[in-house]
Amino acid sequence: MDEPESQPIDIGKGRANEPTEQTPLLGSTSTILDDEPIPPPRQLRRKLTAVFLVSLWICILVFIGGGLLAWSYASRASNLALEDMLVFAGPDRIDVRNMTSDGVVWVNVKGRIGLDVGNVGVWKWVIRSLDKVSVELSTVRISAESELVRVDIPPLDIPLSVDPPDDKSWLAEVERDIRVQLTGNRTVLEEFMRETWSQRMLSVHADVNEVRVAWKRIFKNKMENIRTNIRMKVPIGGGPFPSFDNLVFNVSSSPLTITASATVVNPAPDTLSLTVPSLPFTVSTADKLQLASVSTAPIILTHPNITVHISGSVLSIPAAAFPSLSLLVSRYISGQPNALFISSPLLQQLSEIEVEFPAPNPKPQLLRDVTIRDMKIKPFGGLFLASGVVEGKVVLPKGINIDLDVSNVFPDVLIFDGEVPGDDELFQRGTATHQNRLNDSDTQLPPAPPESPLPSPLPSHAFARVRPDDWLPSLSVRIEPPEDDDAGATYFVSAKVVDVPLEVLPGRQKEFSNFVTKVIFSGEGADAGIQGTAAVVASVDGLPVNESGEIVLQGLPFHGTVHVGKRGL
Numbered sequence: 233m234d235e236p237e238s239q240p241i242d243i244g245k246g247r248a249n250e251p252t253e254q255t256p257l258l259g260s261t262s263t264i265l266d267d268e269p270i271p272p273p274r275q276l277r278r279k280l281t282a283v284f285l286v287s288l289w290i291c292i293l294v295f296i297g298g299g300l301l302a303w304s305y306a307s308r309a310s311n312l313a314l315e316d317m318l319v320f321a322g323p324d325r326i327d328v329r330n331m332t333s334d335g336v337v338w339v340n341v342k343g344r345i346g347l348d349v350g351n352v353g354v355w356k357w358v359i360r361s362l363d364k365v366s367v368e369l370s371t372v373r374i375s376a377e378s379e380l381v382r383v384d385i386p387p388l389d390i391p392l393s394v395d396p397p398d399d400k401s402w403l404a405e406v407e408r409d410i411r412v413q414l415t416g417n418r419t420v421l422e423e424f425m426r427e428t429w430s431q432r433m434l435s436v437h438a439d440v441n442e443v444r445v446a447w448k449r450i451f452k453n454k455m456e457n458i459r460t461n462i463r464m465k466v467p468i469g470g471g472p473f474p475s476f477d478n479l480v481f482n483v484s485s486s487p488l489t490i491t492a493s494a495t496v497v498n499p500a501p502d503t504l505s506l507t508v509p510s511l512p513f514t515v516s517t518a519d520k521l522q523l524a525s526v527s528t529a530p531i532i533l534t535h536p537n538i539t540v541h542i543s544g545s546v547l548s549i550p551a552a553a554f555p556s557l558s559l560l561v562s563r564y565i566s567g568q569p570n571a572l573f574i575s576s577p578l579l580q581q582l583s584e585i586e587v588e589f590p591a592p593n594p595k596p597q598l599l600r601d602v603t604i605r606d607m608k609i610k611p612f613g614g615l616f617l618a619s620g621v622v623e624g625k626v627v628l629p630k631g632i633n634i635d636l637d638v639s640n641v642f643p644d645v646l647i648f649d650g651e652v653p654g655d656d657e658l659f660q661r662g663t664a665t666h667q668n669r670l671n672d673s674d675t676q677l678p679p680a681p682p683e684s685p686l687p688s689p690l691p692s693h694a695f696a697r698v699r700p701d702d703w704l705p706s707l708s709v710r711i712e713p714p715e716d717d718d719a720g721a722t723y724f725v726s727a728k729v730v731d732v733p734l735e736v737l738p739g740r741q742k743e744f745s746n747f748v749t750k751v752i753f754s755g756e757g758a759d760a761g762i763q764g765t766a767a768v769v770a771s772v773d774g775l776p777v778n779e780s781g782e783i784v785l786q787g788l789p790f791h792g793t794v795h796v797g798k799r800g801l
Contacts, residue, residue, distance in 0.1 A: 318345070318346075318348075318390075319345070319346050319347070319348055319400065319403060320343060320344070320345050320403075321343060321344040321345075321400045321403055322341075322342065322343030322344055322503075323341045323342060323343045323504060324342050324343055324344070324503065324504070324505065325340075325342040325504075325505040325506070326339055326340070326341055326342075326504065326505070326506045326507075327339065327340040327506075327507045328506075328507065328508045328509060329409065329509075330509075331509075331511070331578040331579070333577055333578060335413060335414040335415075335416065335579070336411060336413050336414075337412040337413075338409060338410070338411055338412075339409070339410050339412060340407065340408070340409050340410075341407070341408055341409075341410050342405065342406070342407045343405075344400060344403035344404065344405055344406065345388070345390055345403055345404060345406045346390065346391055346392075346393050346396070346402060346403040346404055347365065347390050347391065347392050347393065348393055348396055349392055349393065349394060363391065363392065364389050364390060364391040364392060365390055365392060365446065365447050366387055366388070366389055366390075366445070366446045366447070367387065367388045367389075367390050367443060367444070367445055368387040368388075368443070368444040368446075369385055369388075369440050369442075369443050369444075370440055370441045370442040370443075371383070371384055371440075371441070372384075372385060372438050372439070372440050373438070373439045373440075374436050374437075374438050374462075375436060375437060375439065376420075376424050376427070376435065376436050376437075377420070378415070378417065378420045379415055379420075380415055380420065380424055381412055381413060381414055381415060382412070382413040383410055383411070383412055383413075384411040384413075385408060385410055386408050386409070386410075388406065388408070390404075391404045414579075428466060429466070429499070432465065432466045433464070433465055434462070434463065434464040434465075434466060435461075435462070435463050436461075436462050437459055437460065437461045438459070438460050438462060439457075439458070439459050440457075440458040440459075441456065442454060442455070442456050443456075443458055464501075466499055480492065480493050480631065482631045482632075482633060483546075483631060483632045483633065483634055484633050484634060484774075485633075485634045485635045485772070485773040485774035487545055487774045488545060488546040488775055489543070489544070489545050489546075489774075490524055490526060490542070490543065490544050490545065490546065491541075491542070491543045492526075492541075492542045492543075493539055493540065493541045493542070494539070494540050494542070495537045495538065495539050495540075496537065496538050496540065497536065497537055497538075498533060498534065498535050498536055498537055498538045500533060500535075502535050504533065505533055506531075506532075506533035507530065507531065507532050507533070508528075508530065508531040509530050510527050510528055510529060510530055511527065511528050511576055511578060512525070512526075512527045512576060512577060512578065513525075513526050513527065513528065513542075513544075513574050513575065513576045514574070514575050514576070514577075515544075515572055515574055516572065516573045516574075516575070516584065517556045517557075517559075517560060517570075517571075517573070518556075518571050521553045521556040521557065522547050523546065523547060523549075523557070523560075523572075524544050524545065524546050524547055525544050525545060525547055526542045526543060526544025527542070527543065527544060528540055528541065528542055529541040529542075529543075546774075546775065549775070558783075561783070561785070563591075564589075564591065564592065564596075564629070565596055565598055565629070565785070565788070566595075567591045567592065567593075567594075567595030567596070568591050569589060569590050569591045570588070570589040570591075571586055571587075571588060571589070572587055572589045573586055573587075574587055592629050592630065592718070594718065596627075596628075596629040596718070597627065597789075598626055598627060598628070598629075598785070598788050599624050599625070599626060599627075599766055599788050599789070599790035600624065600625045600627050600714070600790070601623075601624055601625050601792060602622070602623070602624035602762065602766075602790040602791070602792040603622075603623055603624070603762070603792045603793060603794050604618075604620040604621065604622055604623075604645075604729065604762065604794040605620055605621040605623055606619075606620050606621055607619070607620035607760075607794050607795075607796050608620060608799070609734060609748075609796065612731070615733055615734075616696075616733070616734040616736070617731040617732065617733060617734060618698050618729060618731075618732050618733075618734040619729055619730050619731055619732070620728075620729050620794075621726055621727070621728055621729065622641065622643055622704070622726065622727045622728075622729055623724070623725070623726045624724075624725055624766075624790065624792070625711070625714075625722055625723065625724055625725070626638060626708070626722065626723045626725055626768065627713065627714065627719050627720070627722045628719075628720035628721045628722070629720050630718050630719060630720050631720055632720040632721060633720050633721045634721060634772055635710070635721070635772070635774070636708065636721065636723055636770045636771070636772060636773070637708060637770060637771045637773075638706055638708035638723060638725045638768050638769070638770045639705070639706060639708075639769050639770065639782070640677060640703040640704060640705060640706055640727075640768070640769040641703070641704050641706045641725060641727045641766055641767065641768050641769075642680060642681055642700065642702075642703050642704065642766060642767040642768075643698070643699075643700070643704070643727075643729075643764060643765075643766045644681070644683075644684065644697075644698075644699045644764045644765050644766065645697065645699070645762050645763070645764040646691070646694045646696070646697055646737075646762065646763050646764050647694070647695060647696040647697070647698065647734075647760050647761070647794075648691070648693045648694050648695070648760060648761035648762070649693045649695055649743050649746060649747040649750075649758075649760065649761075650693055650759065650760070650761060651759075651761045651793065652691075652761035652762070652763045652791050653691060653692055653693060677702075677703050677769065678769070678784055680700075680701070680702050680703060681767045681786050681787075683699065684765070684787075686737070690737055690738075690740065691763075693743060693761070694737060694740065694743070694763075695736060695737055695740040695741075695743035695747060696734050696735060696736050696737060696744060697734075697735045698729070698732055698733075698734050698735075699732070699733075699735070700729065700732045701732075704727040704728065704729065705727060705728075706725050706726060706727035706768075707725070707726055707727075708723045708724065708725045708770075709723065709724050710722070710723050711724050725768070747796075751796050751797070751798060752798065756797065757795060757796050757797035757798055758795075758796055759793055759794070759795050759796075760793065760794050760795075760796055761791070761792075761794075762790075762791065762792050762793065762794055763789075763790070763791040763792075764789075764790065764791075765786075765787045765788060765789050765790070766788050766790060767784060767785060767786040767787070767788065768784070768785050768788065769782050769783075769784050770783050770784075770785065771783075
């Protein structure tokens with residue numbers, strides 16, 4: 233009997249049997265009960281959930297810690313004194329946008345600004361993450377001894393900087409429209425400007441009731457009662473404020489208009505750019521006579537001087553105020569400066585500013601080329617009488633191109649044997665007065681100028697004086713001005729002299745006799761020098777006087793020569 237075939241033992245290392253047609257489709261199921269293993273997907277889900285919760289908790293802790301640090305440094309920055317933290321450079325540019333009659337000035341200011349929080353060590357990244365803070369200020373009051381101006385500044389975004397370099401390259405540019413309200417106390421402003429100019433130093437302090445500092449509307453802080461001192465050196469100054477220089481002006485008729493340009497020293501720092509729009513001004517004399525209404529062209533600040541361009545017209549002048557105008561004209565034609573006062577309806581907080589209207593240089597010579605044509609001297613009883621035609625040119629100063637009608641002249645002449653020794657003025661300086669006429673047909677003239685005393689001592693070679701008793705009618709015609717740089721409108725004036733007394737000067741009979749001898753025994757006669765003063769009556773075309781009137785210019789010096797032939801005796 234055959235023994236049954238022994239079954240091989242499967243130890244897991246043999247080759248698996250190849251499936252045959254006898255192999256069942258479903259293998260046998262083990263009946264052994266073991267612990268059920270955790271499927272792999274559930275195990276992965278649990279691990280991910282744990283990692284997420286731990287990460288979220290860490291992020292929350294980091295966010296809270298970072299927020300606390302940021303808050304602490306924002307609070308630290310906001311609590312630092314402004315003068316220790318705030319750095320401002322400029323202003324680099326100021327543009328005046330608008331001005332109102334109540335003293336409000338709107339200006340656009342450009343500058344550079346930043347907050348220096350210093351060296352914060354390892355917390356630099358915290359400060360840098362803040363980037364910048366928003367600062368909102370209440371009205372800033374700027375004062376010296378008393379309040380000068382109030383300034384309203386819109387909110388500012390100011391960048392934070394950690395341990396910045398010593399220069400100001402790290403500052404950020406800022407531009408804002410600022411409202412400036414001048415104090416209504418004129419005296420305070422004037423004293424401050426005088427003190428600043430004389431000391432060459434601007435020294436003020438700024439007070440702010442409240443400053444609010446915020447970071448992205450998350451962290452906020454408030455400072456109160458802030459004061460900081462501001463000192464700025466004025467590049468020039470000391471002594472009286474400089475007058476206008478290089479004054480060039482033009483006055484023309486119909487109506488009487490004024491255009492001018494003047495140069496004045498610029499006291500502002502070289503780094504400051506400034507533009508000012510056109511401003512209206514009124515020009516007055518010291519006794520409050522308003523002479524002209526003018527306006528400036530827009531002003532652009534330049535260094536070292538500023539050129540101001542002005543245009544306007546002469547205001548209506550009442551007859552009662554004419555002495556003030558006469559004084560101004562008299563000083564000007566005499567080569568003396570005049571004090572003028574400038575005010576503006578847009579700067580009512582400032583009183584009138586005194587400026588010096590410079591005298592013309594060289595001194596104007598209004599009467600030129602004066603002579604007596606066809607002069608004749610004849611005896612009459614115990615006197616000598618002179619006749620002829622007085623001729624000369626009226627040359628107005630440079631820039632005065634007005635239309636004149638010289639209707640009367642009054643010469644007061646010394647006659648010399650030979651040329652006049654020197655050009656010294658013998659009589660009073662030029663003066664101006666005003667003569668009213670009721671209408672164009674009125675022939676009333678002002679009184680003749682008072683007789684001036686003879687110069688003492690008498691000039692050498694002077695032997696006679698010719699002075700009419702009254703005004704001489706004259707004719708005038710406009711001609712081309714002389715070819716020099718000091719002439720304005722020019723007029724040729726002539727007046728007849730008929731039998732005017734020729735007064736031999738005391739102690740000069742010998743000089744008179746010598747001159748007569750020259751005329752008689754010389755084949756061509758003799759030349760005589762003349763020197764003296766004259767007065768003229770002239771109407772000015774376009775002068776807006778309230779009454780029809782004329783200007784009387786007196787004491788106008790002149791000198792010249794006259795030829796006396798044999799037929800003149």
